[in-house]
Amino acid sequence: MENSATKPDTNTRTMPNLVYLSLGSNVGDRAAQLRDALTRLSAAGRVVAGSSFYETEPVEFTEQPWFLNCVVALETSKTPQQLMDAILHIEQEMGRRRIQTKGPRSIDIDILLFGETIVDANELTIPHPAMHQRRFVLEPLAEIAPEVRHPVFKKTIGELRDALPEGQAVKRVQRSEMARNEDQRPTTNDGSTAQ
Secondary structure (H helix, E strand, O other): OOOOOOOOOOOOOOOOEEEEEEEEEOOOOHHHHHHHHHHHHHHOOEEEEEOOEEEEOOOOOOOOOOEEEEEEEEEEOOOHHHHHHHHHHHHHHOOOOOOOOOOOOOOEEEEEEEOOOOEEOOOOEEOOOOHHHOHHHHHHHHHHOOOOEOOOOOOEHHHHHHOOOOOOOEEEEOHHHHHHOOOOOOOOOOOOEOO
């Protein structure tokens, strides 16, 4: 009599998605908070690339301290909603309180791109709906993924960055310099950008 039981297929694994996340902080030790968030993201996947840190001028609500931003590439097997839930949990653990829209924050993590996936739901929109307008997102993203294409606009990240109007001061900061000068903030807005 034949055994009808079948062996589980050990070769079928969920292929991880390559996701791009934007991280920002403008409260307290910004560099330390970005590093802490990067460490915590290991619970959601594997960070496979990371940009430099960038000192960036606030947009929309401008009466607040300048931000420190970076972008990372994360391999994850989570769904977009599962990843969003994990990110919100990290932000909450790190003390983020959503008191003022676009206001100061200890940590902010946004999903920019989730492979080629497009999500348009009440709580989650992917690609990030404003990423193509934000130099503080496109400059670090172009550093690590200039040839990646936006799944809606069909342009590369480098092309989207190069199409931005002047303004939105963004300056690449050496991490060693950041550690020495974390309490200093830019005092002028000369519109300079990192290249």
